[in-house]
Amino acid sequence: MRELEEKFIVDAMLGNIVTWLRILGYDTIYWSGDDGELIKRALEEDRIILTMDRELALNAIRNGLETFYISKNDSPEVLAELAKRYGIKLRFDRNRTRCPVCNSPLKLVNDKPREEWICPNCGKRYWRGSHWRNIMKTIKDAEERLASSEA
Numbered sequence: 327m328r329e330l331e332e333k334f335i336v337d338a339m340l341g342n343i344v345t346w347l348r349i350l351g352y353d354t355i356y357w358s359g360d361d362g363e364l365i366k367r368a369l370e371e372d373r374i375i376l377t378m379d380r381e382l383a384l385n386a387i388r389n390g391l392e393t394f395y396i397s398k399n400d401s402p403e404v405l406a407e408l409a410k411r412y413g414i415k416l417r418f419d420r421n422r423t424r425c426p427v428c429n430s431p432l433k434l435v436n437d438k439p440r441e442e443w444i445c446p447n448c449g450k451r452y453w454r455g456s457h458w459r460n461i462m463k464t465i466k467d468a469e470e471r472l473a474s475s476e477a
């Protein structure tokens with residue numbers, strides 16, 4: 327199985343995007359610390375920076391880092407942009423999804439009657455419940471925006 331290449335580090339204003347990237351299986355760090363440290367970490371771990379902070383974005387670009395400046399925090403819109411720019415897949419893969427809380431890859435522990443995952447790191451459990459429709463709706467919304475931007 328090919329590893330997903332893109333890894334991200336995301337500033338504290340974009341918590342919703344962190345959750346989405348993890349659900350979609352992308353290794354994503356949520357950063358609320360110092361800008362200099364963020365840049366160092368991105369450099370060391372080859373992570374794409376997502377930020378709403380213009381100054382941080384400019385600073386990161388000056389340091390030669392791949393940086394995506396986000397002006398409007400709208401999940402489907404940002405996901406569509408990321409798909410366009412970095413080729414992230416707007417598709418839920420039950421074997422690649424990560425813990426929205428701690429970023430660890432989840433383990434599928436039950437298939438029937440309903441899929442259920444456990445996080446080996448923080449112990450949280452997830453399953454396809456009532457929130458599932460909303461998750462799929464946002465992913466579908468992002469796909470549609472991507473399609474219309476490419477038309």
Ligand SMILES: [Zn+2]
Pocket residue numbers: 425426427428429430445446447448449450
């Ligand atoms: Zn976890």
